[in-house]
Amino acid sequence: MSPPLEARVEARLDEIGTAELLVGIPSYNNARTIGHVVRAAASGLAKHFPDCRAVIVNSDGGSTDGTQELVASVNAATPRAILVRHPLTTAHKIITPYHGVPGKGSAFRTIFAIAKRLGVRACAVVDSDLRSISPAWIELLLGPVVHEGFDYVAPLYLRHKYDGTITNSIVYPLTRALYGREVRQPIGGDFGFSGRLAAHYLDREVWDSDVARFGIDIWMTTTALADGFEVCESFLGAKIHDPKDPGSDLAGMFVQVVSSVFDLMHVYRDRWEGVASAQKVPLFGFPHGVGLEPVSVDVERMISIFRQATRDLREVWEAALLPSDLSEVVALSAADPFRFPDPLWVRVVYGFAAAYEHVRLPREQLLRSLVPLYLGRTASFVLETRTCGAEEVEQRIHALADEYVAQKPHLRERWRG
Amino acid sequence: MWKDMLADVIGQTLEGFRQEFAEFGPRLLAMTIVLVAGVVFAALLRLVLRALLRRLGFDRFAERAGLPHALGKFGFTGQASGAVAAVTAFVVLAFFVLLALGSLDPLFARELVSRALAYLPQVLVAAALIALGAIVAGFVRRGVLIAAVNRGLPSARLLAGFAQSALLILFAAMALEHLGVGRQIILVSFTILFGGVVFALSLAFGLAGRDLARELLERLARKGEEPREDPLRHI
Numbered sequence: 001m002s003p004p005l006e007a008r009v010e011a012r013l014d015e016i017g018t019a020e021l022l023v024g025i026p027s028y029n030n031a032r033t034i035g036h037v038v039r040a041a042a043s044g045l046a047k048h049f050p051d052c053r054a055v056i057v058n059s060d061g062g063s064t065d066g067t068q069e070l071v072a073s074v075n076a077a078t079p080r081a082i083l084v085r086h087p088l089t090t091a092h093k094i095i096t097p098y099h100g101v102p103g104k105g106s107a108f109r110t111i112f113a114i115a116k117r118l119g120v121r122a123c124a125v126v127d128s129d130l131r132s133i134s135p136a137w138i139e140l141l142l143g144p145v146v147h148e149g150f151d152y153v154a155p156l157y158l159r160h161k162y163d164g165t166i167t168n169s170i171v172y173p174l175t176r177a178l179y180g181r182e183v184r185q186p187i188g189g190d191f192g193f194s195g196r197l198a199a200h201y202l203d204r205e206v207w208d209s210d211v212a213r214f215g216i217d218i219w220m221t222t223t224a225l226a227d228g229f230e231v232c233e234s235f236l237g238a239k240i241h242d243p244k245d246p247g248s249d250l251a252g253m254f255v256q257v258v259s260s261v262f263d264l265m266h267v268y269r270d271r272w273e274g275v276a277s278a279q280k281v282p283l284f285g286f287p288h289g290v291g292l293e294p295v296s297v298d299v300e301r302m303i304s305i306f307r308q309a310t311r312d313l314r315e316v317w318e319a320a321l322l323p324s325d326l327s328e329v330v331a332l333s334a335a336d337p338f339r340f341p342d343p344l345w346v347r348v349v350y351g352f353a354a355a356y357e358h359v360r361l362p363r364e365q366l367l368r369s370l371v372p373l374y375l376g377r378t379a380s381f382v383l384e385t386r387t388c389g390a391e392e393v394e395q396r397i398h399a400l401a402d403e404y405v406a407q408k409p410h411l412r413e414r415w416r417g
Numbered sequence: 418m419w420k421d422m423l424a425d426v427i428g429q430t431l432e433g434f435r436q437e438f439a440e441f442g443p444r445l446l447a448m449t450i451v452l453v454a455g456v457v458f459a460a461l462l463r464l465v466l467r468a469l470l471r472r473l474g475f476d477r478f479a480e481r482a483g484l485p486h487a488l489g490k491f492g493f494t495g496q497a498s499g500a501v502a503a504v505t506a507f508v509v510l511a512f513f514v515l516l517a518l519g520s521l522d523p524l525f526a527r528e529l530v531s532r533a534l535a536y537l538p539q540v541l542v543a544a545a546l547i548a549l550g551a552i553v554a555g556f557v558r559r560g561v562l563i564a565a566v567n568r569g570l571p572s573a574r575l576l577a578g579f580a581q582s583a584l585l586i587l588f589a590a591m592a593l594e595h596l597g598v599g600r601q602i603i604l605v606s607f608t609i610l611f612g613g614v615v616f617a618l619s620l621a622f623g624l625a626g627r628d629l630a631r632e633l634l635e636r637l638a639r640k641g642e643e644p645r646e647d648p649l650r651h652i
Contacts, residue, residue: 250567251564251567301569304569305566305567305569308566308569308571308573309566312562312566312573312574313562313563313566316559316562316563319480319481359481360477360480360481361480361481361559362481362556365556365559365560365563368563368564368567369563371567372566372567
């Protein structure tokens with residue numbers, strides 16, 4: 001069901017009538033960066049899709065820093081200087097507050113509703129805190145849908161070898177093993193999708209759940225994969241954000257991401273149970289290397305938290321791990337050099353997924369107790385790959401993903417309880 | 418003559434004893450039968466209830482709620498289903514004891530039963546408070562333990578144990594207050610105990626946790642500063 005729209009927005013939609021392309025930008029207090037994002041989107045539309053009627057939708061969560069005013073003031077047809085040729089039509093802008101549960105998902109729901117209402121062929125959504133977005137991103141996210149008939153375009157970013165460790169150690173390999181398609185950044189944040197898929201998303205009854213609050217990225221990717229839509233990837237280059245609030249804690253973020261993946265495992269159990277292998281999806285764009293800032297990692301602190309957890313959290317882990325796995329995990333704390341082997345890590349994740357499914361402990365506590373194990377695994381990964389180049393690290397991540405596939409029978413067994 | 422008198426006294430005594438025994442004997446027998454029946458019934462009930470609770474997955478529920486750990490604080494070990502079955506069997510046995518006493522003196526027993534029944538709602542509410550307290554305390558203990566470990570606090574178990582104990586004491590005090598057992602004494606004892614624990618912890622924190630206190634204060638002071646990025650981006 002479509003969310004209610006303000007009369008002002010309804011009137012604007014009536015005025016526009018129909019459109020072929022839509023770029024959605026969810027926002028909340030992003031005045032520092034959203035002007036650049038809107039300009040990049042408008043330039044991308046004008047440069048790469050000059051003959052198409054396009055709209056840019058800013059779905060705002062009630063910003064108080066002038067985000068909406070800033071979007072309104074940006075001329076959507078500029079900068080003309082960089083255009084190959086002048087667009088036949090200017091990109092319309094729609095600025096709308098979203099309704100419902102506060103969160104990125106609700107912002108996306110409004111974007112899907114507007115896409116359906118305007119009958120668009122292809123949509124792209126981009127984060128409003130991006131510093132690295134360029135007009136080319138719009139072509140890379142919309143092009144595969146418009147020109148090649150794909151339904152979903154996942155982003156592929158160039159990242160530092162230690163960037164995205166939750167993605168690398170859990171979300172990517174688990175999604176790949178479950179649904180049999182290799183999407184390297186399932187929770188990237190910037191996506192392209194067809195109007196058909198937008199309507200499909202809109203019809204799903206998830207808009208009062210956590211999907212509306214924080215799980216929209218993995219939900220979109222998983223829904224596209226599990227419901228049989230044509231999926232591809234586009235290489236976007238480096239992704240640079242506005243700095244985040246340092247007060248946002250790792251455990252909270254970890255619980256949000258992992259609970260979203262585990263919740264979807266429950267929903268799509270019938271789809272993933274029979275999958276036994278994984279294939280690559282088509283890749284668009286031109287993968288290349290650029291210089292990335294070095295990342296400093298406090299490995300000692302991670303190991304220290306892991307070691308303390310092996311002493312203090314055994315009684316909690318018993319709810320998720322097999323006795324043999326628990327013994328192995330506890331033994332790691334004395335290992336020198338410190339190493340967390342791939343097969344054990346995969347069994348840990350599968351054990352927690354099954355415990356989450358069977359609610360063996362309150363779910364939030366269960367997932368929070370997984371954080372020290374994740375830190376141990378991350379520390380081990382950093383120590384193992386200290387001298388490795390990006391390509392070698394990628395091979396290690398790929399090997400871990402294969403281990404997830406190989407141990408899927410173990411997941412099925414644990415899942416049945 | 419004195420021989421006749423002696424025989425008469427002994428005869429009367431024996432007759433009296435016989436009469437009293439004839440009157441009391443069946444009551445004693447009835448009491449014994451009721452007691453034995455009560456013991457057997459309570460034992461059977463305990464077995465059946467334990468098996469039923471296990472079958473219904475009560476132990477898993479209790480584990481999830483942190484009940485076994487809280488029961489451990491009261492000296493209960495083993496599974497929660499066993500503890501619940503034992504308490505229920507004990508209550509049933511207590512009623513059989515009342516019934517058995519009624520066999521000896523119906524008036525006394527009736528009064529005892531009516532008093533017990535009048536007190537029963539308070540006992541049930543107190544029991545519910547204890548059970549709720551055990552569940553809440555277990556949940557909080559686990560939450561504090563996990564959060565403290567994730568923060569890297571070395572005294573995670575101590576903090577978690579303190580949170581659990583404080584809640585158990587609070588709920589136990591509420592239960593005793595509800596039962597009307599030494600209200601003033603409980604209130605005063607609780608205040609002294611709680612105040613003492615808080616004071617002891619403050620001292621311990623001040624003396625042993627200076628680094629932690631400094632870190633917390635520094636973190637508070639940094640709140641107003643420009644946001645700094647976490648060097649490791651996890652997603």
